[in-house]
Amino acid sequence: MALTKEAYRALEDIVGARYLTEEAAVLEGYCFVWGNEMFFGDRFSPRPHAVILPGSTEEVQAIVKLCNRYAIEYKAHASGFCSAALAGPKGFLSIELRRMNRILEIDEKNMFAVIEPCVTAGELLLEAMKKGLRSYSGSSPTSSIVASATSYIGLSSSQISAGYGGRNPLGVEWVLPDGEILRLGSLGTGAGWFTGDGPGPSLRGIMRGHTGPSGGLGVITKAAVKLVPWYGPAKMETKGKPPSYTVDVPENFRVFTLIFPSREKLYEAFGLINEEAIAFACSRRGPFTMVAGMTGSNKEAWEIWKEGYFQKKCANSLALIMDASSRREMDYKEKVLEKILERTEGEMFPENAHGQSARFVHALTGQGGVKGVFRATGSFSTGANADEALVAMLKANEMGYEVKQTFGKRGVVLDDDDPTWLTATEENTSGAHQEFAVRYDPLDPQSIKGAAEIEAILGKLWLEKNIDIASFAGAFGLLAYGGKIHEMAGPKCLDYHIWMRKIKNAFDPNCVSESSYYIKPEEETSPQK
């Protein structure tokens, strides 16, 4: 149902006519996004009623209050780069936060930045680097740091050294679903932004839990996020031409692709690298992701792939980036790595400067993800989970690989030989997050169906085997659509879904904060199994 004239005028009064629209041509840009075809059978999801662009917390609050008064469902987004940000089973008021893009403060001494929701990972990194700091990278340089820290997943290739999203928010300003403003952590007692916990309300578990409510629980309007030391230059120098720009790896960094004789050895090395805390970033990506990331086109990737070299050499490989504050620290880390390689029969794969640059840039900024996953077939689906128990992740990893290979060999998804990805998390001793990247063609119904089937099979398998249910349940917004994952996983995990629903209903009494990627406010009578 479109907005009433009265409601539209009231919204217009808040932001001005320039920043509100219900023109069909404009709304189309807010219902077409990666992942839609998996849920809606089309690249387009239902069109929003209107799109509004607030410029301040006060405007967001006024919009949310008005939505409560007129019973208008709303959902806010930053970059809008996933189905959860823009889509829902029916129209709603889409709140785009792109005008709220200020870096309010970079506190060098206490190592945090206070930012608005549409500051991108790339932008914050640029500014932080000038002060010898960096933030965690998010999934791409265009992604919103606030969104990934407070609202949506928050996985990052450098999470082992900078923390994944959920570990990063400090003080947070939150417009609750009913329009009240809640300030979390030290901000709540007027003590500044420096901590997300006391003094002040420590509600990170409610605000985002493991992976965030995907826009289903009000709007985050400001947040402080942690920064960590950056041992590179204030500005990176880039050489070359598009699509093959190259950076020189800074002298305080090392970039390695490590290869192992078996998966078991790789897993052992992965655990040891985590345990020894020598990594800036450490991940298993697989040969096709490596090739895609270092090439300028599918054509180039295909030429390399045909030779079979990477499949043969890098089937069991890890990308490791190390940083150090001094020569002495780097010497130590290199010696540790040497020992790990001795023990796990690992070797360093010889990579040229361009390959090294690709790994380094991806670890630092997340850039390369689009090349790595979208360019090949047009889209990809993924299921992810993260856990402190590496062994559970490895099990999930093995299962994911087998299932994906079956579909790959049938040709319905990319037959890329990639194992599921594995990325070290900051729980150094044992943790990881893993993802299976299924590259499919969003224009090919059979391919979409194949990708969806893989997700369904893996979801069921993990559930049956009790693998990492807690994080699996909320780990990826794509799976969470309609809340059905929670209905499936909750009974196996302390009925967390009931608590989640209670939170939703308590904070959103009028059920206006669109929550199709979070949890349905009403109870599911017959959960899907």
Place this chain on the structure above:
Amino acid sequence: MPLQDFKIYMERCSRCSYCKWVPHMKMTERKFATICPSIAQYEFHGWSAGGRMVAGLSLLRGRIDYSDTLLDMIYQCQMDGGCDVSCKNQTDLEPLETMLELRAKCVRDGHVIRGHMPAIQSLRREDNMMQSPKAERGKWAEGLDVKDITKDRVQVLYHAGCRLSFDKELWNIARGTVSLLRDAGVDIGIMGKEEVCCGGRAYEWGYQEELARYAGRNAKAWEASGVKMVVTSCPHCYQTFNVLYDKIGMRVNVQVLHITQFLDFLIKENKLQLIKEVPMEVTYHDPCHLGRLAEPWIRWNGVEKKVMGQLIVQDPPKEFRRGANGVYDLPRDLLKSIPGLKLVEMPRIREYAWCCGAGGGVKEAYPEFALRTGLERMKEAETTGAEATVSACPWCQRNLLDVVKTMDTRMKVYDIVELVQQAL
């Protein structure tokens, strides 16, 4: 190619928004991290390459119909190609070509921008986009006593282009160019009032038939005159002659050079010597049509096929135009060869340069937007500490001069030829 043929690219846009940003590895300043003037000004996603891809798809699928808003969304864009560079740094899509075809569809379907009509009517009646009588086309050269190639045989034709022919404030650039070429011993002539538009700007606005018409007329005239080379000060003309004519299968058999390329040649051949000091610190603005849009056309007739089950590759293999092979170094070399002159660079340069604001029909239909875009460029130029911005395009020159008039600045705007003249 009709818009329908670009559907695969539209459908495969992931909405990553890379098209709104300078390629991330090239970002140096947050303040100057964006590449798209359109989204910067109009904010909604539709005012970006990704948004226009969606709009095109919606139109084809009948989900939306034409409206004033849709036309504004499509046309409030300089078509500068920055989005194309950023997108294709990561993908194998074709956002700029898709947007060109979207405009062509609008025109074919009879949905045109009112603000463009005076220029289009002028083109059709007077063979120029400047709403001026064709009889006055050669007036800029009065008193120069330059050869007329419709009467005299010459080796090199100087094509002034519409902007320089009719913008009196810029006539000194055209006149200066002719003078210095003659002084260098170049056997040069002009076409005077017989010169016609290249057709490139109309093509960019969606009027594709005009391009073919003017390609034919120019080819015929040049052939008849027997010229060996065409030199132009206008990057739009340069890009049209070299790239767009080739694109539509009407490549001419005459070498076409931009003035910066020809000056570089003359200097290397010792026919021009830059000897006088020009003690000045300047920054160079890359014109889009001399830079990323000037990359040679790459003809490809093939089909997509899938390997590895779903990997999309082109058969035969397709080389994508990704913006890196424009004319970037020669203008800089030219500036550096001027004694006493110091070149300092802006944050956004070469294939990721910010547009001056004048292209794509924006100057004609949305003049305020053109000025705002140019203002951002001039502010970026000011951060370098340079005394002047130098460009090599009369359209950039016009817009940046208009911008400077609205600013409280001591910064000047020069065409590159003006500085070369000072150094002779």
